[in-house]
Amino acid sequence: MRLDRRxxxxxxxGARGDALVVTGLGSPTxxxxxxxxxxxxxxxxxxxxxxxxLGLGLALAQPSRRVVVITGDGEMxxxxxxxxxxxxxxxxxxxxxxxxxERYGExxxxxxxxxxxxxxxxxxxxxxxxxxxxxxxxxxxxxALPSLYTGEGPVFLVVKVAAHQPxxxxxxRDGTHIKHRFxxxxxxxxxxx
Amino acid sequence: MPEEAPAQSVWxxxxxxxxxxxxxxxxxxxxxxxxxxxxxxxxxxxxxxxxSLTTEEEGVALLAxxxxxxxxxxxxxxxxxxxxxxxxxxxxxxxxxxxxxxVTMRGQWGETNPWQVPMGQGVPAVLATCGVIVQHVDAxxxxxxxVEAAAQLAFVSSRAVALLIGxxxxxxxxxx
Numbered sequence: 565m566r567l568d569r570r571x572x573x574x575x576x577x578g579a580r581g582d583a584l585v586v587t588g589l590g591s592p593t594x595x596x597x598x599x600x601x602x603x604x605x606x607x608x609x610x611x612x613x614x615x616x617x618l619g620l621g622l623a624l625a626q627p628s629r630r631v632v633v634i635t636g637d638g639e640m641x642x643x644x645x646x647x648x649x650x651x652x653x654x655x656x657x658x659x660x661x662x663x664x665x666e667r668y669g670e671x672x673x674x675x676x677x678x679x680x681x682x683x684x685x686x687x688x689x690x691x692x693x694x695x696x697x698x699x700x701x702x703x704x705x706x707x708a709l710p711s712l713y714t715g716e717g718p719v720f721l722v723v724k725v726a727a728h729q730p731x732x733x734x735x736x737r738d739g740t741h742i743k744h745r746f747x748x749x750x751x752x753x754x755x756x757x
Numbered sequence: 758m759p760e761e762a763p764a765q766s767v768w769x770x771x772x773x774x775x776x777x778x779x780x781x782x783x784x785x786x787x788x789x790x791x792x793x794x795x796x797x798x799x800x801x802x803x804x805x806x807x808x809s810l811t812t813e814e815e816g817v818a819l820l821a822x823x824x825x826x827x828x829x830x831x832x833x834x835x836x837x838x839x840x841x842x843x844x845x846x847x848x849x850x851x852x853x854x855x856x857x858x859x860v861t862m863r864g865q866w867g868e869t870n871p872w873q874v875p876m877g878q879g880v881p882a883v884l885a886t887c888g889v890i891v892q893h894v895d896a897x898x899x900x901x902x903x904v905e906a907a908a909q910l911a912f913v914s915s916r917a918v919a920l921l922i923g924x925x926x927x928x929x930x931x932x933x
Contacts, residue, residue: 610851611848617818618822622823649815657759739848750828
């Protein structure tokens with residue numbers, strides 16, 4: 565029995581502390597917004613393939629804060645080169661979580677490569693991530709959580725989840741608003757300086 | 758090359774000084790010969806985190822993340838890289854992120870590699886279609902002021918700005 569994606573996201577966000585969260589387009593954005601909206605979340609509704617590398621830019625800009633990217637397998641597959649860039653930069657405060665349902669959930673549940681032998685965690689290891697693993701059960705996910713928030717990064721975690729779509733609760737949509745909300749929460753008055 | 762054109766080692770310093778004055782803290786690049794000396798200056802500068810990319814679109818998203826974290830950045834690329842960025846520019850326009858790009862042109866002035874011509878000639882139209890403000894510089898002596906002005910437009914007015922550095926300024930590469 566595969567993990568439920570919303571339960572997995574609730575477990576991940578329950579341990580976030582003051583971490584900054586970036587979500588990849590599609591279901592991960594809906595999951596995070598529905599589970600625990602926060603001004604410290606930056607939601608992508610597009611820019612497919614850009615979530616992890618956007619997380620790198622944020623992590624380098626905020627080296628004292630943990631940055632956690634939560635994205636999907638299709639979104640990660642579109643940005644595989646960014647694994648190499650992140651592996652080369654080795655940001656100690658960046659973690660990437662891939663909610664892997666082996667499907668393109670927003671477009672009709674077409675199969676993705678991760679259900680056909682492609683191992684994203686192994687690719688992260690090959691890109692010199694010091695920590696890369698796959699969690700397929702609740703105990704495995706629980707065991708992986710401490711490294712997400714305190715492990716010497718970059719950390720890469722694939723969470724195998726069931727291929728179903730929970731009820732959609734549409735989060736903030738306007739990109740400029742999402743940006744301003746995030747920057748004001750993080751930077752205070754300097755956001756508009 | 759135009760007469761008495763300054764060497765790349767000179768104008769690269771002008772660009773680097775303008776980036777320093779603009780408080781640029783992240784530099785993202787895909788290597789290009791026209792940016793060779795500037796890339797070296799940025800790597801040697803402890804105030805700039807200089808990141809080598811696998812493809813230019815990474816730089817667009819990377820610098821959006823930098824801005825979210827309160828840091829200004831610049832993306833260095835060759836004209837061929839503009840085509841690699843197209844969908845990622847939607848992130849910039851939808852969120853109105855500032856984005857400063859310095860694009861060294863190929864396929865433009867005395868090009869000897871025909872494969873560079875299609876994208877090089879398409880750059881201004883592609884950028885304009887994607888909502889990017891396009892500025893041109895074709896004389897080395899203008900580079901410092903051009904970068905300063907483009908940075909101000911990008912960061913203070915929150916706009917995407919590409920400064921196209923003409924191939925005439927850089928010099929056409931030959932394969933003979």
